[in-house]
Amino acid sequence: GENVEQHPSTLSVQEGDSAVIKCTYSDSASNYFPWYKQELGKRPQLIIDIRSNVGEKKDQRIAVTLNKTAKHFSLHITETQPEDSAVYFCAAKGTGTASKLTFGTGTRLQVTL
Amino acid sequence: EPEVTQTPSHQVTQMGQEVILRCVPISNHLYFYWYRQILGQKVEFLVSFYNNEISEKSEIFDDQFSVERPDGSNFTLKIRSTKLEDSAMYFCASSEWDTQYFGPGTRLTVL
Numbered sequence: 001g002e003n004v005e006q007h008p009s010t011l012s013v014q015e016g017d018s019a020v021i022k023c024t025y026s027d028s029a030s031n032y033f034p035w036y037k038q039e040l041g042k043r044p045q046l047i048i049d050i051r052s053n054v055g056e057k058k059d060q061r062i063a064v065t066l067n068k069t070a071k072h073f074s075l076h077i078t079e080t081q082p083e084d085s086a087v088y089f090c091a092a093k094g095t096g097t098a099s100k101l102t103f104g105t106g107t108r109l110q111v112t113l
Numbered sequence: 114e115p116e117v118t119q120t121p122s123h124q125v126t127q128m129g130q131e132v133i134l135r136c137v138p139i140s141n142h143l144y145f146y147w148y149r150q151i152l153g154q155k156v157e158f159l160v161s162f163y164n165n166e167i168s169e170k171s172e173i174f175d176d177q178f179s180v181e182r183p184d185g186s187n188f189t190l191k192i193r194s195t196k197l198e199d200s201a202m203y204f205c206a207s208s209e210w211d212t213q214y215f216g217p218g219t220r221l222t223v224l
Contacts, residue, residue, distance in 0.1 A: 043218055
């Protein structure tokens with residue numbers, strides 16, 4: 001089955017700096033890659049996603065890149081703010097609309113003043 | 114904006130008891146899921162459900178677990194005889210296509 005690895009497990013950046021979180025996946029059939037932000041005790045909240053026919057997607061300060069050949073994708077957050085502090089999970093989804101999401105192990109991002 | 118809702122927010126039960134966790138998916142969504150998250154760990158898939166039947170289930174989803182859509186709005190997860198290791202946050206999710214939206218979760222504590 002699919003296996004998703006995520007690095008780093010913790011990341012501390014100063015406000016205004018950029019943060020990059022990287023994920024790799026094992027199943028070349030996976031074709032949809034969402035990123036979720038989870039604040040303590042809250043639900044995972046979708047922040048951006050990318051499909052396998054696209055190499056890059058941007059939404060204001062957040063961008064995601066996908067390298068299908070290397071089977072890795074990354075989340076980039078620019079101009080970080082304290083409210084960006086949370087745990088971020090990447091995920092991969094196989095073909096089939098009801099296919100499960102396989103999550104990475106999460107990255108705890110701390111944005112310091 | 115419509116959201117997935119879940120009840121209860123917190124459930125405390127004794128080992129061996131049955132629990133039912135309830136979810137109301139987003140109204141026009143056809144695909145439903147249950148995931149769980151043990152404290153401090155990643156989100157793990159349990160089961161997906163479409164057209165009144167299970168589409169896929171993980172090895173966690175053994176005979177103690179069952180899902181049901183008893184009416185047009187609710188989607189339930191039943192654990193027949195809870196074990197200590199079932200203590201976790203249980204998230205329901207729904208989707209129209211690829212994008213899955215998560216509910217706020219039910220924290221299950223088994224004593």
